Amino acid sequence: MAFNNTGSCRNPGFNHRNDDELNMEDGLGVVLFKKLKKHKNKILQYIADTGEVDTYEQVLIRSIRTALKLEEMGLGKDDVISMCTYNHKNSCIPLVATFFIGAISANFDPKLSPLDTIHLLKLMQPKVMFVSIESLSFMEKCMEEAKVKCELVVFGDSERYIQFSEFLEPHPKEENFEPTALNDSKETAAVLFSSGTTGLPKGICLSHASLLGWYKNSGIFAVNSGDGVNLVYTTFYWISALWFFIESVIRGDARVVCSKFDPYELWHIIEKYKITSIFLAPHLANEFIDCRLKDVDTSSLKLLLMGGSAPTENMMSALREGLPGTKVFNGYGQTEALTCITVFDESNPEEVEMQIRKPMSCGKVRKAFQWKVVDPVTEEVLGPNQRGELRIKCDLMMSGYYKMDSSSAYDSEGYLKTGDIFYYDDEGCFFVVDRIKEMFKYKAYHILPAILEDVLMTHPAVKEAAVIGIPHGIEGEYPMGVVVLREGYGQMSPNEIEEYVEKRVPEMQRLRAGVKIVKELCRTATSKLRRAEIKKMVLEGKI
Template sequence: MLKNPKYVYGPQTVLVPANINFGDYVLGKMWPFRQNVAMINGATDEHLTYSDIIQQAMNFAVSLTRMGVRKGDTIALFSENRQEYWGAVVGVACTGAILTTINTGYAKDELIHVTNISKPKYFIISSTMYEIHAKTIRSLEFVKKIIVFDGAKFQNTLSFDDLVFEKNGLIKNVNYEEFQSVEVEGQTDTLFIMYSSGTTGLPKGVMTTHLNVITACGLPASHDASKMSLTISPWYHVMGLVGTLTALVTGRTAVYLSKFSVDTYLKAIEKYKVVQLTVVPPVLVAVCKNKSKYDLSSVRMIYSGAAPLHKDTIKDVEATFPNVEGVYQGYGATEVTLAVLRYQFNDPINKLGSVGVISPNTILKVVDIETREPLGPNQRGELCAKGELLMKGYVNIGRGSDFDEEGFYKTGDIAYYDEDRYFFIVDRLKELIKYKGFQVPPAEIEAVLLQHEGIKEAAVVGIEDRAAGEVPLAFVVPQPRQTLTEKEVQNFVAERLSNPKHLRGGVRFVNQIPKSPAGKLLRKDLRKMLKTSKSKL
């Protein structure tokens, strides 16, 4: 009945509509801005208005329902950033179906793994992804129909354009005043399934409810809705998916890119007089190293997430962007529907190295690693979170060790907060490697390494890299009388896993892998070995 004085409580300021269907919620929020431009493709200058998104979403929802989609069905979205994406996202939400967004960088085995978690009946896919993965997707027995973007026609597929655009004759434009989303139980019904890798290695399906996402969209804005923004976050990732939705409800205009190159990025800033940037740290590092001359004077605010931002990088950023007024960080995870720690765009305080203050409708605690007792200011321990942003759970996995007895999610990150309740992330308890904002699970790479007939044992750790944050390095024990080369092992992994999981840190050949009496890999000992002389046979 009494608040714990060592917990940090966010204000209860997010208002939730009585009808907790995210589809209805976001359509209602976008409607007043229907004449405004929502998005601009920074590479092609294509413009997308809020009216375009609303119309596409309603038409698509009606088409899906006629096709047989029902509340609780799962629909996969597998595409690079493109303008049809948001009509598809909102349209699926309106049907009461579950949307699962899939990483466009996945290799075949990774794609099979995640789709076997969510088992989508329908696939919405770009022609680029279809040409690469058609055979794999068609081998999935639970997939009934495939819908392809960009007007592409493939055998036994449906065209997204035919289901969405009136000019194609299959659908009449739906009137906003006559449209209503399928009724859902917003507090418990799943809206999104996204994928997050835990310490077990393989990705897990994170179930996010309608209420989770409405709460995230109701948080105080981290950006000024009246100023031009630029984002390159992939929309399948929580930072891109939920982050963009939180922008759409404010009527903001944003420039986006489907892929990153330094020159294209800097040209977009100059051309559109971008004021606000949303980035991951490696992008800032690449931009600061670029010697090309672009006019970056319009940039006033930079918001960084997905990985820690080093203090020296912040100094480089301030030198590169002459008029920048603030470089802000936030902290979150797929499991907490984007961010539980953040700055607002008009926050007068920006403490160097801090990830901000607690988000509304959230409770945080920092606990002692051994005793699990809550700690006070300036004491380091594991950060734990609960509240309306906390996921429903993992698909087909019990809460187990990911939650404590009070229902707090154990983030696996070491943090502390100061006397002003500003939080600082100082280390990771989990063993995940953060490569350019991607979570790379060592156990997944180790499992692949052990498939090599010449490898007896293997262990993977992350090593610091200025440009990428961390890169994976493998310790390998060869089979007796086997001769392996570093390049051979690196290629073996590269052929089987997606780009962030490649062994950019190299391979060290050793006689044995240090383990505890229980057989657990001692990664701390491996990291100590890296600080000594180069490991070799």
């Protein structure tokens, strides 16, 4: 990518995909309907938990019946329809049906905290929610607390609520069903949510035009061309699940559906289903490679993409060694941008080599974006190897926050403030440093937790690490390391780890508040550290 010495990059255009059947003006419902019909004889879903196989035609029929049932319930445009469920055979059906009737999809994750769930229920006010048995009691309590009335539909048996099986009964109108046409492709198709690492999540409005535009004009990867088999563990609460599902259906790929991540089972799943691409959060990738199985065939796996947080250099090396035929990439994205903002191009040999040479880089800014790196205080545009906030601009981003003013998310030139500190090198390769809101000061020095966490992760005993600031009345905040140990290191003392770090960092970055050893760290469902929650627990004496 060409970039100038001001640190900003003009948009050199899109990599256009030729797909005459893909009309952005039609909207997601019409496009998915056409693609499900076109690929009707192909397999769309392999259900790993049960061994079932699900074709495009079977998914289409169930989605049509669900859409007709929703319409009979009086639902349509501008109504919010939600889910709260782990991945299973039918978890994609309400999503597709929602797009078929022109309604808005806004989904919850079973791992969300009660605080976040109650907040989002109040914000979204869904008319119908499809809920798994495991999440039912949790959602009932949250709805009661939020004082939100919503029709619940249960995946499974229920005497109190409508069972999802009722939505799948044959319907007299299914043969002549046509999805709802849009008046404007800029209408909201889905509301997804910010990760909530530094506060309550916000509803991010994604339009039909943006979701389809990313595929048509600038698809991320070319490893699959209608014969791929993809695996994503996240639920439809997350942009990764929504994005890869839409791409799979449009391309005619298959997807493997798993309700839970099991690092040992993943090796066998790759071999059994001949998986070609996987998206994993770095902490899951770390667990996966830690329990490497050498007697399984992973030759089908062409691409492993990581996102959500930064992997370590040792992890990147271990993944490449354990998956010798696989391209291992680290990307950076935000839900506001719908997709990866920075990533190396897997079809470009020069950039593949760069990712190997620079394992900690999250790639180059994708061609669709204008960008700049700025000092967040002075707004000065920075050049190579200077740390500042990455800001981006693109036509295919969010259309705003749901029922909230989004003007503060942009600067005076219309660039989205990512809230993340980056630097880029002389070759235009980007490196994530940390979140702006999670920096703190010791005396006059800025402490970037991610830098100290990287040092902690080089200790052979440390499996996971978080660094937080502990308030000190005079000198600001003292850094504290909170770590999870690897198996076999149970006798390791906090002092030993603290001394290890002290030898490897400048004096002002020493872990003056010490080290705490815990069994697990608080994370979002996509593995981002919830440092604020960890800090709160430490200050309250809960860990």
